[in-house]
Amino acid sequence: MDPRPAFTLESPEAVAALLERGRYVAEEGLAVAIFLALRLGRPILLEGEPGVGKTEVARVLAEGLGVPLVRLQCYEGLELEQALYEWDHARQLLEIRLLESMGEKDPARLRAGVYREEFLLKRPILKALELGEAVLLIDEVDRTDEAFEAFLLEVLADFQVTIPEIGTLKAKARPLVVLTSNRTRELHDALRRRCVFYWIDYPSLEKELRIVRARLPELPEAMARKVVALVQQTRKLGLLKPPGVAETLDLAASLLALGVEDLTSEALEPVLGSFLKAREDAEKVRRALGELLSALA
């Protein structure tokens, strides 16, 4: 019997409310998808442009559910050992020395003495399975290779891990698994089929305004509206790295910190870098700034 989902919420509205308490403004579709992931004990795969708040979902959920967030940041060349477990060789050697010094000479007993759970360095996936009641964030899964994806598929299918020296460790309950992808590589269908899927789009102006207001309540509404409108316009310029919501928040926070009271070219000049990550993009926006600002007025 598969482990049961660790927790459940009674409705998509309850999920939305929980996210809202974490100051995460969610679309109905996202709330429904998370609700189903919790209810069915399926992983949820979130895709979308960088900066739309995919990772944030996991953080807010963990906080709202009152469980630890276990994060596995993926990168190229990520090995199973870093995701699952490693043996603590240094401590194992010390233990062998210690046992030998106490007169233990039987190799089998020495082996048994060091291949125990206490010499296991538990990495995120094993940690999350052990906790059960946790949110496991597998961030930017598109950065790993196919072999790792295949391994994930196996773990997510039965929520158990076999360690040859110890045996099979099975999760007591299914942690909520949140996978995110920026689509630098196309994920395999098999993994997609195992997940509840949701594409997080750039938010609408009104929604983005709500996000900014929720996060930076001290920023005057009129100013917040202008900032959001400006960022939304720049997303239409075909930039290399269009600014995400995180960048909108960075920009708003910078303007707030600088005490800027009106959006002008001069005021924006020093903060362009806070929401445009590529130099070419900053140039492009700088050139279009006059036009963008007059459109806001």
Place this chain on the structure above:
Amino acid sequence: MTELRVLETPLLRGLLGFVEALRAEGLSPGQDQVQAWLQGLLSVPWEGGSFYLASRALLVGRKEDYTAFDRAFRRYFGWLRPEFLPQQKALGSLPLLGQAEAEGEGALRGAYSPLERLLKRPLESLTPGEALVLARFLLALAFPRLGTPPEGGAGPGRGKGSLYPPPCAGPSGREGRSWTLAS
């Protein structure tokens, strides 16, 4: 899965017809996804946007497939409007579909709408067209408010930012008036 037994067989068939509609659009959800979908449908309200959003989240795995999904959804569930269903007749005579009627007893047989007659036949004997009609009918009974409300209506399916794909015209090209099956 035991939970799925709650779904009446005809309704289950009606729902599974949607999977066929998806296949016709080139989408091929796996068996595991379909099962999760059916289970998921047990836990969300079958009205408002939830049915659509839950179906999409469970049956589609990539953004590129959203458009094809919407087309299939519109085509399959979009006709769930009263004027496309034999309202009075179906509603009036449905309670008669008890054991006796199902066995063909009673003088009221002639009162059955063609749809109700479809209800009595095993799925294998239905043509794909008949199966589709049946599925729509059953779904309309199960969640009558699903679909597209009239222009300016407060329900799903209208206006910018709506959760539903835009409504499609029915067989006669007319738009739906309003939902009356529920009341």
